[in-house]
Amino acid sequence: MQPRLPDYVEKPWLDPKARPSVQVDSVTKKFGDFIAVNDVSLKIYRGELFCLLGGSGCGKTTLLRMLAGFETPSGGRVLIDGQDVTNVPPYDRPVNMMFQSYALFPHMSVEQNIGYGLKHEKMSKAEVKDRIREMLELVQLGDFARRKPHQLSGGQRQRVALARSLAKKPKLLLLDEPLGALDKKLREQTQFELMNIQYKVGVTFIVVTHDQEEAMTLSTRIAVMDRGQIMQVGAPTDIYEYPDNRFTADFIGSINLFDGIVTGIDNGHVTVTVEGIDTPMTISHTGSLQLGRPVSVAVRPEKVVIGRDAPAERGSNALRGQVLDLGYFGDRSLYRVKLPSGRIVLVSHQNIRRARDNERQVDWDDTVWLSWSPDSALVLTE
Numbered sequence: 467m468q469p470r471l472p473d474y475v476e477k478p479w480l481d482p483k484a485r486p487s488v489q490v491d492s493v494t495k496k497f498g499d500f501i502a503v504n505d506v507s508l509k510i511y512r513g514e515l516f517c518l519l520g521g522s523g524c525g526k527t528t529l530l531r532m533l534a535g536f537e538t539p540s541g542g543r544v545l546i547d548g549q550d551v552t553n554v555p556p557y558d559r560p561v562n563m564m565f566q567s568y569a570l571f572p573h574m575s576v577e578q579n580i581g582y583g584l585k586h587e588k589m590s591k592a593e594v595k596d597r598i599r600e601m602l603e604l605v606q607l608g609d610f611a612r613r614k615p616h617q618l619s620g621g622q623r624q625r626v627a628l629a630r631s632l633a634k635k636p637k638l639l640l641l642d643e644p645l646g647a648l649d650k651k652l653r654e655q656t657q658f659e660l661m662n663i664q665y666k667v668g669v670t671f672i673v674v675t676h677d678q679e680e681a682m683t684l685s686t687r688i689a690v691m692d693r694g695q696i697m698q699v700g701a702p703t704d705i706y707e708y709p710d711n712r713f714t715a716d717f718i719g720s721i722n723l724f725d726g727i728v729t730g731i732d733n734g735h736v737t738v739t740v741e742g743i744d745t746p747m748t749i750s751h752t753g754s755l756q757l758g759r760p761v762s763v764a765v766r767p768e769k770v771v772i773g774r775d776a777p778a779e780r781g782s783n784a785l786r787g788q789v790l791d792l793g794y795f796g797d798r799s800l801y802r803v804k805l806p807s808g809r810i811v812l813v814s815h816q817n818i819r820r821a822r823d824n825e826r827q828v829d830w831d832d833t834v835w836l837s838w839s840p841d842s843a844l845v846l847t848e
Contacts, residue, residue: 478511479687485548487512487670488533488638493542495528495694502528504694505542510687515664515671517681520691521717526674529691530640533672534563546638560637566646568627570615577602577611580629587634601629604663621652621659628660632667641673645680657683678718682706690714706766711848715764722770722811723846724763728755735840737782738763742807748782750840755847762846767814769842772801772828777837784837787811789830801828803836811836 478484486509495503503525510516518526531537533544535556543552551559562583570579581598589597602608605625615623624644631639644660645653661684664671675681681688682702690697690705690713698705698714709715712723729746730737736751738761747763755761771777777784790810791802801813813836815828828834 479509484511486510486545487514487547488672489545490529490533491543491545493529493532493539493544495525495532495537496540501694503532503539506694506696507542508689508696508699510670510672512670513668514686515661515673515684517685517688518672518674518691519676519678519681519688521676524691525694526691527642530563530642530672530674533638534561534640535559561640562631562634562636562638563640563642564627564631564644566643568623570623570626570630572615575612575614576607576618576626579615579626580633583630583634597633601633604632604666605629619652620648621656624648624656625659628663632663632669636669638670638672641671643675644673645677646675653680654683660684682718690717692717708844709764709846712762712764712846715762715844715846720767720812720814722765722767724765724809726761726763728757728759728761728845731755731757736761736845738845742809743785743805745782745784747843748840749843749845751845753845755845759847764844764846765838765842767800767812768816769838770811770813771837772803772813772815772834774828774832774834776835783840783843784835785811786833786835789828789832789834792828792830801834803834 488510490506490508493503493506494501506529518529520526528537532539535551535554539552543550545551546560571582574582577598580601581594584594584597602611605628607622607625610618610622615626618626645656648656657680673684685702687699687701688705689699692713698710705714706718709718715721716723724740724747726738726740726747728736729739734750734752735748736755737746737748739746740763749763785805787803787805789801790804793800796817798817799815801815803811803813805811
């Protein structure tokens with residue numbers, strides 16, 4: 467499931483005339499000789515739930531802190547609704563930030579925590595009370611208004627922090643690993659709650675996370691980061707199905723990568739010869755390639771068909787191997803198949819029907835055939 471976009475958002479990133487809500491223009495951040503963020507440019511549009519995704523030390527949190535105003539760029543600029551806020555302090559930006567720790571005041575009740583940021587707003591007591599009630603209803607915590615943080619579950623504390631962040635109605639909400647403190651089951655449930663809340667309020671969310679599944683579930687678009695740079699920006703389906711480079715392909719989910727040489731180009735297909743594999747691979751490809759160019763063939767494990775019998779057409783993209791390991795996860799099984807060359811190929815098989823005792827399933831040490839269609843693989847040049 468992907469987040470619903472508010473009615474006024476119709477994939478504006480595809481419209482060259484659309485005006486971004488947040489623009490990061492050639493931003494660099496150095497700490498001494500270390501470059502944490504390296505010449506990053508981004509356009510994020512009103513109503514998006516945008517994720518900055520990457521491993522530890524990739525620069526995503528530093529970039530978020532520059533958006534918040536807690537760090538000043540060494541170069542470049544940050545614009546919000548067309549206004550240059552690069553040197554504007556955090557308290558003067560139309561931005562709020564929700565931290566991973568939630569930072570709730572333990573001595574205050576839920577409603578006091580939510581209303582804390584409204585003290586310095588030009589609002590009457592009645593208006594503040596109405597805004598707190600509105601936020602409590604938004605996060606479905608009306609019955610918990612008088613409780614203290616220690617009397618709440620992790621998911622409830624997360625919602626209090628979110629309500630407090632939204633109470634001042636910022637144009638932009640920044641969330642640093644917002645679900646990192648929750649256990650797996652609660653995190654999955656809270657993802658959908660967060661998406662629904664964002665849809666209702668229509669505020670632009672920018673979320674920092676290292677969790678691939680979380681980014682794929684939450685976001686309208688993802689920016690994959692590595693060593694301070696943006697490797698690819700796109701919708702979750704584009705990032706997963708059409709990675710631009712080896713890093714993105716390898717970082718998002720599991721993938722099989724075969725390094726080879728282009729040995730044939732014909733009618734929308736390329737042929738790649740891979741060392742250690744007897745038959746060339748055939749891949750659908752419409753881009754420009756040259757014979758002899760080194761490339762990588764990328765195949766997701768779920769695109770590979772596994773069976774004990776050889777495929778009807780034993781041509782390209784049909785490999786024989788032996789099951790080295792087998793993991794059963796209920797809804798799917800994961801196989802590690804060893805080819806004669808010693809290469810390991812990952813295969814994910816969906817368990818769509820119940821196994822019966824008298825049915826012969828693929829098992830450890832079985833000799834198996836792997837195959838995939840030319841449309842199921844990609845050619846990567848970077």
